[in-house]
C-alpha cells in the first residue's frame with residue numbers, strides 16, 4: 001500500500017479526500033487490502049477435467065472446482081456449445097441456452113421412453129397435491145379446458161358443415 | 170440413491186441416481202438429513218434460469234452427516250453433522266478473502282457473474298443439489314459448519330440460506346434506528362427480512378404480499394404490519410400515504426423474478442421470457458423509497474435484463490445494494506441469535522414432506538397450497 005501514493009505522485013491532489021469508511025458495500029465486504037493485486041491468488045487444486053465442461057469466455061480457465069451434473073449431449077448440447085462461444089454480456093449466449101433447455105425437455109421424454117418408462121406428467125407436476133388441497137380449483141380448471149376444447153371442436157365441425165353446404169349449392 | 174430429478178418446466182420427480190463421488194481432494198460426501206425447497210428453486214422449476222438441464226437435482230438448503238472426505242479435507246470429519254451454506258466458495262480467491270462468499274471466483278466456470286450454488290443449474294456451476302439422499306460438497310474446508318451441540322436440525326437447515334438472506338437483506342438496507350422499512354414479499358425470505366429489520370433498530374416494519382395467509386403469518390411471526398397489494402391500489406401512493414408523503418427509508422425486494430401484480434411485467438418477464446423475470450417488486454421498491462433512501466435487493470433475477478425505472482433511481486438519489494447472501498460471513502452471529510432465542514427459524518417450517526413426494530412438495534410450495542410457508546424434505550435415509 002505504501003507505494004501506491006508514489007505511483008500517483010504526478011497527479012496533484014491524489015487521495016486527499018479518500019475516506020475508506022465511506023464504503024457503501026460495508027459490511028458486506030471486508031476489504032483485505034489485496035484487491036489491487038488482481039488474479040494472483042494461490043489457486044486451489046484443479047479438479048481433473050475429464051468431462052466436457054463449458055467456461056464463460058469472460059474468464060481464461062475452468063474454475064478449480066466445477067459441477068458435473070449433466071454434461072452437454074445431443075442437439076441441446078450442440079446448441080449449448082455454440083452459446084458458450086458468446087460472452088455473458090451477449091444475448092447470443094443466453095437466448096440459445098433457453099432454447100437448448102426447451103429442446104432438452106423433448107430429449108428427456110425420448111430418453112425416458114427409450115428406457116421403457118413413459119413419463120407420468122401429471123404426477124411429475126404434483127397433481128396429487130393439487131387434488132388434495134385445491135380440488136375445487138383443479139376441477140374448475142379442467143372444466144374450463146374441457147369447455148374450450150369442446151367449443152373449438154364444435155366450431156370447426158360447424159364450419160366444415162357450412163363449407164359442405166356451400167359446396168352443395 | 171434417491172434424488173429429485175428435473176424433467177422440464179413444472180415437472181420434477183424422484184428417481185434412482187448414482188451415488189456422488191469425491192472428484193476433488195477438498196470434496197466431502199454428505200448424507201442428507203434435511204433439505205428445503207426455496208423460492209429460488211421456483212425460478213428453476215418454472216424453467217426461467219438458462220442452462221437448467223434435464224436430469225439435474227436441485228436443492229441448496231441442506232444439512233447432513235459427513236460420510237466420506239477427500240485427502241485435503243481437515244475441517245470436518247466423517248460422522249460430523251453439518252449445515253452447508255448454499256454458496257460454494259473456495260476461501261482463497263480475492264472475493265472470498267473479502268468475505269464475499271457468494272461471489273467466489275473458483276466455483277463456477279460457466280458464468281463469472283455468479284458464484285457456484287448447489288443444485289442451481291449449470292449457470293451456477295452445474296452442481297447436483299441436496300434434494301437427494303447424498304450430495305457432493307466441494308470445498309469442505311470452507312462451507313460446511315458443524316451443527317452446534319443441542320441445535321435442532323430444523324433450525325440448522327434454515328441457517329444455510331433463509332436466515333442469512335433475510336438478515337443480509339436488512340443489513341444491506343443500512344437501517345438506522347427509527348427507520349421505516351418496507352419489505353416486498355412475505356415468503357420465508359421476506360418474513361425473515363422483516364424480523365431481522367427490528368434487530369437493526371427499525372422503527373416501523375411493513376410487509377407487502379397478495380397471499381392472505383402469508384400476510385397473517387408474517388404479522389405474527391415478525392410482529393410487523395402487513396398489507397395486501399390487491400387491496401390498497403397503487404403501492405407507491407399507499408406507501409407515500411403511510412409515510413407522511415415522503416416514502417420509506419428502506420425498501421427490500423424479497424420477491425424476485427416470479428413477481429405478480431403488473432400484467433406487462435408478468436407477460437414479458439414470466440410468459441415470454443423477454444426480460445429476466447418480472448421486476449414488479451423492484452419497480453415498486455424504487456418508487457416507494459424516500460429520496461436518498463436505500464433499496465436492498467435479495468430477490469433473484471435472471472442474467473439478462475429487466476425493466477426498472479432507473480431514471481427514478483438517479484433523480485431520487487437512491488442507493489441500491491444487492492447480493493447473494495454471504496452465508497459463511499453471517500453464520501457466527503446468526504448461530505448466536507438462534508441459541509439466544511432471538512431468532513426462531515424453525516417456526517417458518519409448515520410442512521415436513523418425505524423426499525419421495527418431491528413432485529407434490531414443489532407443487533404445494535409453488536401454488537401456495539395448504540397455507541405452505543416453508544417445506545422441508547426428509548430423505549428416507551436421514552434417520553433423525
Ligand SMILES: NC(=O)c1ccc[n+]([C@@H]2O[C@H](COP(=O)([O-])OP(=O)(O)OC[C@H]3O[C@@H](n4cnc5c(N)ncnc54)[C@H](O)[C@@H]3O)[C@@H](O)[C@H]2O)c1
Pocket residue numbers: 207208209210211212330331334353354355356357358359377378379380383398423424425426427428429430449450466467468469470492493494
Ligand atoms: N439473494 C439471496 O441470497 C437469496 C437467497 C434465497 C432466496 N432468494 C430469493 O428471494 C426471493 C424470495 O424467496 P422466498 O423463498 O421467500 O420465495 P417465495 O416464492 O416463497 O416468496 C415470494 C413471495 O412474494 C410474493 N409476491 C409476488 N409478487 C409480489 C409483489 N409484486 N409484491 C410483493 N410480494 C409479491 C409472493 O406472493 C410470495 O409470497 C426469491 O426471489 C428467491 O430466489 C435470494
Ligand SMILES: [Zn+2]
Pocket residue numbers: 207208209210229230255330331
Ligand atoms: Zn434458498
Ligand SMILES: [Zn+2]
Pocket residue numbers: 258259260261262263264265266272273274275
Ligand atoms: Zn473463492
